[in-house]
Amino acid sequence: MNPSLIIANWKSNKTLSEVEDWLEKFSPNYNSINKTIIICPSFTLLSEVKSYLENKKLKIELGGQNISQFENGEYTGEVNAAQIKDFANYVLVGHSERRKNFEETNQILDQKINLVKKYGLIPIFCIQGKDTYIPKGVGIVAYEPIFAIGTGNSDTPKNANEVGLAIKRKGYEKFLYGGSINSQNVASFTSMPSIDGVLVGRASLDPVEFGKIIKLA
Numbered sequence: 001m002n003p004s005l006i007i008a009n010w011k012s013n014k015t016l017s018e019v020e021d022w023l024e025k026f027s028p029n030y031n032s033i034n035k036t037i038i039i040c041p042s043f044t045l046l047s048e049v050k051s052y053l054e055n056k057k058l059k060i061e062l063g064g065q066n067i068s069q070f071e072n073g074e075y076t077g078e079v080n081a082a083q084i085k086d087f088a089n090y091v092l093v094g095h096s097e098r099r100k101n102f103e104e105t106n107q108i109l110d111q112k113i114n115l116v117k118k119y120g121l122i123p124i125f126c127i128q129g130k131d132t133y134i135p136k137g138v139g140i141v142a143y144e145p146i147f148a149i150g151t152g153n154s155d156t157p158k159n160a161n162e163v164g165l166a167i168k169r170k171g172y173e174k175f176l177y178g179g180s181i182n183s184q185n186v187a188s189f190t191s192m193p194s195i196d197g198v199l200v201g202r203a204s205l206d207p208v209e210f211g212k213i214i215k216l217a
């Protein structure tokens with residue numbers, strides 16, 4: 001069986017001092033037997049988190065939460081693929097919060113995935129349902145129904161598994177579930193045959209809770 005993939009999506013949260021505190025509290029709880037852990041902090045925090053993980057020799061990967069659809073150049077405020085590659089191996093693309101608040105279209109998501117691949121990053125592509133468009137080049141798909149994000153009302157493991165089966169039938173390598181995952185419900189999702197891991201938002205902000213999720217996943 002493939003190791004579970006557990007991803008923390010911190011969204012637009014945490015200052016530098018809050019992250020230092022998180023890392024100090026998290027590392028004693030950290031127990032990664034056969035699991036791949038990926039933390040996705042804000043871009044401003046990538047450098048700090050990377051140094052900390054290296055110093056402590058923690059086997060945790062880093063991911064960007066977003067990526068510019070352009071290469072380097074005159075795009076004020078954007079962070080491009082080559083810049084992300086300095087710190088991270090993964091990048092989240094297609095999150096519903098970006099589709100909604102930043103009007104990311106399928107065409108923009110295609111451009112982003114092209115650059116992710118060109119620069120050797122691994123995309124984690126978010127879908128909101130089994131029929132969401134998925135650009136070419138994606139291997140890891142994360143199903144995050146909008147009603148479940150940040151609400152405390154997750155989808156049912158059975159339904160998530162059915163979406164997973166449909167996605168796997170299309171040939172995608174890995175399928176994740178995200179939306180109100182916590183230490184109480186994580187095992188009910190990761191025990192489903194089509195689910196290879198979880199994408200965790202709110203519950204990953206608490207280092208002790210995230211440690212428990214990793215253990216129980």
Ligand code: PGA
Nearest residue numbers: 149150179180200201202
């Ligand atoms: P949530 O967010 O765990 O807070 O529901 C998940 C996500 O949006 O990635």
